[in-house]
Amino acid sequence: MGSRPLEDTELVERARQGDQAAYETLVRRYQGLAVRAAYVVAGRAEAEDAAQEAFVKAYRALHRFRPGAPFRPWLLRIVTNEARNRVRSARRREALALRAVAVSGDAAPSPEAAVEEVEARRELLESVERLPPADREVIAYRYFLGLSEAEMAEALAVPAGTVKSRLSRAMTRLRREMVSRHG
């Protein structure tokens, strides 16, 4: 764990001096994470463009970056803002349409079990998608992106103490949503 933050810090410092190659290394390192974050906030149609725009805005904002701070959550905050700005209209919210790839794990004991596994995954995703945006974001950032609570606080722009209670509330709503689906 020790080497990556240090390396990010050095790349950020070089990028701040105008070294675009250093910044490109950061872009390649976090492109997948940024697109996934934009995807869960803004949906498929906006994800790639929101992430690209966020990287450009982050580059422009590097002079405001606090030297030595972790780059990843700072970047994700910009990605989150960019993605949120794209879901203002109700029509775009409807078009969120998150999807899971329809492949089963290797562990499925039979074709029937594999089908059930894919179906269960789809249902869970639909339940997550039906949550209010704030709940969906906190669950997606924690479990889909694997962020720590400290990173989530920075990325979602909420106080550190709030993340835990917000996540707990979102999980309660998710369980309720799943129960209501199954009557």
Next chain:
Amino acid sequence: MADDRLESRLRELGSHLDAPDAAALPEGVRRRLRQEDRPRRRPGLAAILAAALAVAVIGGVAVAVLLIPGVEIRRTPTPPTAAAPGDPEKLGLGRPATLAEARNSVDLNVLVPQRLGPPDAVFVGRRPEGGRVTMVYDPKEDLPADENTGVGMLVTLFRGSTDTAFVQKEAGPETSVRPITVEGSPGMWIEGAPHTVAYVDANGRMFPDSLRLAGNVLIWQVGEVTLRLESRLQLEPSLDVARSMG
């Protein structure tokens, strides 16, 4: 369902999330940053005065002038006519693309009007050199459908050249053409009766399928890029949209 069971199911779901492929993203970012580093050329007062003078001269008939790089206006004694297709796919705008694809396939800084948000459709054209991007906005409450195009607004960007016209417009006597400035850059405001617009190739030939009637049009420049808004909006709301593209 127990907490840890739901948590592990969510993690498992996260590993199967079908997020878009980000492979083209670094190249897109690199292209954008490269353009940012290019110093923007601000036109001087002389250029703005030249644009104003050029308009004053074309009160006559069939005089062609290049007011804005890549744009030619021809005055005609009678109102022009052209087919008026209502389907954006048939407006001669190029091939459909996403905004990210468009940014990756042209050598332009593709500015989006913040006032309108992300476009409803995007098209990419190969010509002129450097490419051309057109963003289409559907009609909505404060953006009425244009009777010629059927869409709310068309926003077109391309790299204008001062020695060859890429967009050719024919404006009849009912159409007013006047010079304006957008954030200090020279521009033109064309309104009144519809005028024809067509794209021309390097040899001056028109693409026949691109000949159509246009509504109110604002044309101006940002750096080396020529921008064009077409809609039913009047000058002030059009300028609001234009300024939000800074």
